[in-house]
Amino acid sequence: MVTIAEVARHAGVAASTVSYVLSGKRSISSDTRARVQRSVQALGYRPNASARALASQRANVLALVVPLRTGMHVPVMMQFATSVVTTARRFDHDVLLLTADEGPEGLERVAQSSLVDALVVMDVELHDERVPVLRELPMPSVLIGYPADADGLTCIDLDFVAAGAQCVDHLADLGHHSIALLGTPSAVYERQTGFAQRTLTGFVDAAGRRGVLGVETPCEHTFDAVLHTVEQLLRDHPGITGLVVQNEPIIGPLLDVLRRLGRRVPEDMSLVAICADDVAESQVPRLSSVTIPAEQIGLQAVESLITKLEGGSVPALTLLPPGLTARASSSQPTGHIGSP
Template identity: 40%
Template sequence: MVTIGDVARVAGVSRSTASYALSGKRSISAEVRQKVEQAVQNLGYTPNAGAKALATSQTKVLGLLARFLEDEFAPAMLQYILGVTNRAREAGYDTLLLTEEDGASALKRISDSRMVDGFILLNVAENDDRLGILRDAAQPGSLVGLPGDPTGIDVFDLDFVTAGRLMVETLHALGHRELILVSQPEHVLERGGAYVWRLANAAQERAAELGVELHHHFGSSSQPEIGGELVGLLDAHPSATGLLLNNEAAAAALPNVLQSRGLSAPADISVIGRYSDDFARTFSLPYSAIDSAADELGRLAVEHLISRIEGTADAESTVVDLVAPRIDDRGSTAVPPTRH
């Protein structure tokens, strides 16, 4: 096992100088620091996490609470997890992923054990039972998802209200006057998935303002159910010229559904989804979509949490940062087809 003594020997400096060069606790010349860093790279040295925690009162670990729920599309959740873990790794932090169904109990247990320096919560519900425990925890926390009461916690989320309006406005500007909106399963909403109703309500309100007929339906989160439901919706609303998808499973299923009916986008129907660019590449989706901003939200949550941990954030205030939606244009929207 490589030790700090080995690093010092190869770099030609004392053990304490090597330690200071790595910790940054004292001013070290650029030349010496470069020698130490080169020795670390050559030897493959990794600082002892336990010793570092004792010295800094930090574990350099972030707790990430996420749940893989049967009624939500797992690949979409993975995009958010990767957004957090990738940025944490870049910042020198490991991630402890907690997927227990009883998230409140897991959060309290890990907080009391001091195993992590801070927490990031996904699957945030309107009235989330983890928030009271997080507010009382010794460690700071960040949320990816807007709860009903964000008091005292930093929050990062997509602006789903603006997203819903933008979807409708984009197709209305092209001349569409009848649209279908497919949301997540209804029990996601009942469980507290407020992002579902925030987008749907905003879309319905904007449609009414613009004189657009909007048919709103809750879709399943898995195949083959969602494929059959999309077929049924297209049959039920044959004069609809636009399809809005706030349901990743529906977006993934749509190419096969349209192909089976001899339809294409945008020649026969315009489509706007809501999912990440990585998600679109994974499923080869050719549809324009509002980027769910999974990477950006993960980055913001991690960076702000680390600033809390390291004492550089304003301790007197918290942040609610709603990322403005943008449409990644993949060519699936156009003026509506002429119907005979």
Template identity: 60%
Template sequence: MVTLAEVAQHAGVSASTVSYVLSGKRSISVNTRQRVERSIRELGYHPNAGARALASSRSNIIALMMPLRTDMYVPVMMEIAIAVATTARTHGYDVLLLTGEEGPDAVRRVAGSGLADGMILMDVELDDERLPLLRETDRPAVLIGLPADTAGLTCVDLDFKATGALCVEHLAERGHRDIAVVGEAPAVYERHTGFAERTLDGLRGRAREVGLRLLHRPCEGGYDAMAVTLARILDERPGTTGFVVQNESAVEPLLALLRQ
């Protein structure tokens, strides 16, 4: 393995000059920089990531906190994770994926250890227990989701309340007066996950405004769970003519059951 000292000897400069060229911390003449960069290429030198992080106080790593739960819809979560990793790569960053349900402990570990330069948090709850730590740390953090109180936080999300309202409007305009909402798994509502709560709020609010009856039933997803949920819906509201499905894993089973 080629060392920094060998690069310095090859370029005819000091080791500290090579270090400054790599870190960009000091102004180096164009000729000297080009000589060092040429030596790096010719020798095939690759800076040690750990040493570089210690020297610069940066790791060039972003921590993506994506708790893997049994009630999550994997395709959507992975689509987001891939988008994060791809975009990070274009900016010279790698992504550290944290999948445990550690809550504040994960934030504390990343912020206190210097594992990552910043954090992206998914599966955000309305009263997320990670928020107090995020407000205290000096590590940049972005939430994919909206908690109830966004003060002092950077958040990105879709407007799920508007989405719910638009679903009701769409069905109401087509003459439906009795609709059912096939929601996320019960645990999602028990955690008060932001996107699910906001969608339901939008659905119910617009249904009241247009005089449409709405029945919401959580569903685990999958054929068997959807069959039980559909039977329950039709038993409680036999006049149901329209459906709003938020749980993606329930879409195909519902369509198959309705065709029977």
């Protein structure tokens, strides 16, 4: 491996000069600069990451903590991760991958050993045990999602309250009077994952505001659960003509179930999903949906982190506004119930 000393010798300058050429932290005559750069090229020099980190107290590595739990939709997570890595690279950083099962102790480990110099933590729960740890850590972090007590933390998330409301508004605007929210498995609500509860809040509030009937029910991932849940729902509230779905894995089964029950989409039942665009696009019919802006969230998270690393300040909470795309699965209510 080529060292900075060899480059210096090759270029006929001091090692520190090479360093300054590379970092640009002091002015260097364009003559010397060119000579050094030629030597770097010629020798194929790459600074040693550990030496650099040790001397500069900066590893140029971010930790990314991904969840590994049931009920999370994997492709969306992967989008986050990809976006984080890509953005980090734009700022000349790399990404260390941690799984949530290392727990708070894992965060302390990578932080206190200076393996990384900042953290991105995904899938934060309302009462997350990692939150107090993050607060004490001697380095910046950004949460995706947000806990009940977000004091002193930086959080970024989709505005799920607004998303829930937007779905209701969309259906209400089309003329629906009775709608239901088909939510995540009840385990997700029980462990107090913020996004599920916030969507529910937005849904309920908006239904009240618009004067429409809004009922909600959790739903597990199996086909039978979907069938049973929908049957129950339609039995209890036969007037329902609109469905909001926040539960990616059941979208396929749900369409099956509606078909099996003889409900056409959108003629007999309008559907709005909260899911990734490509999922919405690949259904038959294509689904009206509020997209999860995974890419934008990842980008935003890394940008905030870099800003904090550079001593800048960022908003404590960034809520991205939801965007609803109307596709083929929602229309005015028609048919036997309601006005033609």
